[in-house]
Amino acid sequence: MIDIKNFVPFPKKPTIAKFFIQLGRVDELGSGVINVNRYIQEYAPDGKPDFIEGATFKMRVPLPEFEVEKTDDGVIDGAIDGATKGVKEKLSALLKAIAANEGKRAPDYIKVVDVSERTM
Numbered sequence: 001m002i003d004i005k006n007f008v009p010f011p012k013k014p015t016i017a018k019f020f021i022q023l024g025r026v027d028e029l030g031s032g033v034i035n036v037n038r039y040i041q042e043y044a045p046d047g048k049p050d051f052i053e054g055a056t057f058k059m060r061v062p063l064p065e066f067e068v069e070k071t072d073d074g075v076i077d078g079a080i081d082g083a084t085k086g087v088k089e090k091l092s093a094l095l096k097a098i099a100a101n102e103g104k105r106a107p108d109y110i111k112v113v114d115v116s117e118r119t120m
Contacts, residue, residue, distance in 0.1 A: 002051035004037045036061065090115055 009030025011017035020026045036049050040061065047062035090113060097112040098104075110120045 002033065002053055004033065004051075007033060009033070033059075090119070 007030065011029060017026075017029060021029075033051055036051075036059065040047050040049055044062045044064050047064075049062070050058075050060040052058040052060070094109060094113045094115075097109050101108070101112070106120050107117075110117060113120075
């Protein structure tokens with residue numbers, strides 16, 4: 001486990017890290033760990049992220065539970081303001097399908113909403 005108080009970033013592959021830094025594709029080494037700790041309170045006020053260093057780097061971020069039953073069609077409509085009528089209808093159908101069938105994969109929703117894989 002990585003403790004943010006004693007955190008010292010180091011690259012596992014220094015040459016690749018330098019390459020991406022030169023390309024401007026990364027801010028600075030370890031900035032993700034710092035930013036997650038900085039902004040976690042906005043998403044989960046009582047949450048504490050876990051960073052696990054191993055063969056692969058893992059991060060667990062606790063997020064609050066949302067009640068699907070309390071989903072309001074007004075919220076869904078508000079989420080798709082500004083889209084065309086056709087897009088609004090498809091997006092509304094998709095959001096309702098997600099709320100009703102939580103945990104499915106994209107191919108399952110493609111069938112429910114009746115859109116192409118590219119559109120999804």
